[in-house]
Amino acid sequence: MAEFDYDVLVIGSGPGGYVAAIRAAQLGLRTACVESRETLGGTCLNVGCIPSKAMLHASEYFDAAANGAMAKLGIKVTPELDLPTMHAQRVDAVKQLTGGIEYLFKKNKVTWLKGRGAFVDAHTVQVGEQTVTAKDVVIATGSSVTPLPGVTIDQKVVVDSTGALELPMVPAHLVVIGGGVIGLELGSVWRRLGAKVTVVEYLDQILPGFDGDVRKEANKIFRKQGIEFKLSTKVTGVTVEGDSATLTVEPAAGGAAETISADVVLVSIGRKPNTDGLALEKAGLATNARGQIEIDHRFKTAVDGVWAIGDVVPGPMLAHKAEDEGIAVAENIAGQTGIVNHDVIPSVVYTWPEIAGVGLTEEVAKERGEIKVGKFPMLGNSRAKTNHEPDGFVKIIADAKSDRVLGVWCIASVAGTMIAQAAQAMEFGATSEDIAYTCHAHPTHSEAIKEAAMAVRGKPIHI
């Protein structure tokens, strides 16, 4: 009889966990995955990437019809919002994709153990009434919403991202606390559907972590779209009375407080790693000061046989980062060499236009050494111009001596798709010249990446 019930036990079935489980099974390891939700797929498929993109996609059509963008193309329509149908297509997308993971588990012979997992020791996990053992355990428990002290999320008037995906009515005034990715994506959804949206951000600019030029330009574009921003402002309290809320805000640097009333308040000030109830201490593990589980470059924790990936470990909280770590950890467990290049993880904000970046910001690159920067406006790109999408630019940051590309940033309608070529080029160690001399199909938005690369040497053609 085998010493352990399973070779690999994965706790959590988000993009990190389900991918790790499938890859481990593909490598011939007897694998189980513990998940406490009703459906597989974690935050991403159930309440994150997928449902938010379903609402962004649908609301984009509504907005194009409502704001005159379609009329400009010779299509006269007066849209009527059918919010229940819009929500139904969101729910359907989630159902299909979470069901798809269940199918993939069956196909790859991954056992789904339903329930919450808690360590008994490093190789033993309690799942409900059941105790299971495994030679290797992967913690992929993800993250959940960071609460704002003193503010209660009731999912009616004060909501988190999950509540904001499901609002039964378009609020007259939505106040978003936090001008990060969730605030801008979900704020955009409800702005497009008719809400007045105000974003209150503690820092002096939105989208921390993104390139400085991109943050400024994005803010300008969102303001033009009608979103109001209160930057350098902190929320000191939210009171709810009946169907509305009153926020008290004051300048971050101190000063006179003011109040803002709202029909719905979205709290989107970040996410925190999920380790509550895992009994990490029984496995001999502890979290760091930020609540994350520390790992080495192979995703191994401080305890032999226990590994961790995804949002629960340090690094950007992104689904594709979790997925790549899922593949790598399974390969490492199987004795292969699984690697993730954490210097080349793209980030995309799925607003209109999209905002995307990979590698270093100009600010960070400058701190590290001498750089050259090439910038090309989407206004000079024939496809963007033809499609009436003048906003945005592409920026390429290269090392001044070696010309190696250090970072690429785009604001463009399809920036999320464009950034893939930049990530691939960087993965291959490309120079800006390599990109400039790569033939790009015409007319595509991606030609702006080639032109930005040409601009690194000061020689773009179309501007």
Ligand code: FAD
């Ligand atoms: P998760 O997806 O959080 O999955 C962890 C799973 O583990 C959960 O299902 C949880 O129920 C389960 N679990 C936790 N503890 C236990 C336990 N003890 N026992 C059993 N099960 C347990 N990222 C992108 O890259 N692109 C996007 O467009 C994007 N959009 C987002 C939109 C929103 C609104 C949100 C909230 C997030 C979004 N993200 C996006 C982030 C993305 O969802 C996360 O980075 C990703 O889901 C992390 O994957 P994970 O596998 O680490 O964890």
Ligand code: NAI
């Ligand atoms: P975030 O970290 O992107 O943004 C939070 C914002 O809130 C920051 O700008 C921060 O300065 C601000 N803030 C913090 N405390 C505040 C306070 N008290 N008052 C006012 N502002 C305050 O976090 P967000 O938007 O909640 O997203 C969480 C995670 O989910 C992110 O790490 C992101 O990577 C991931 N995500 C990714 C998406 C994508 O890839 N398209 C989409 C949605 C989420």
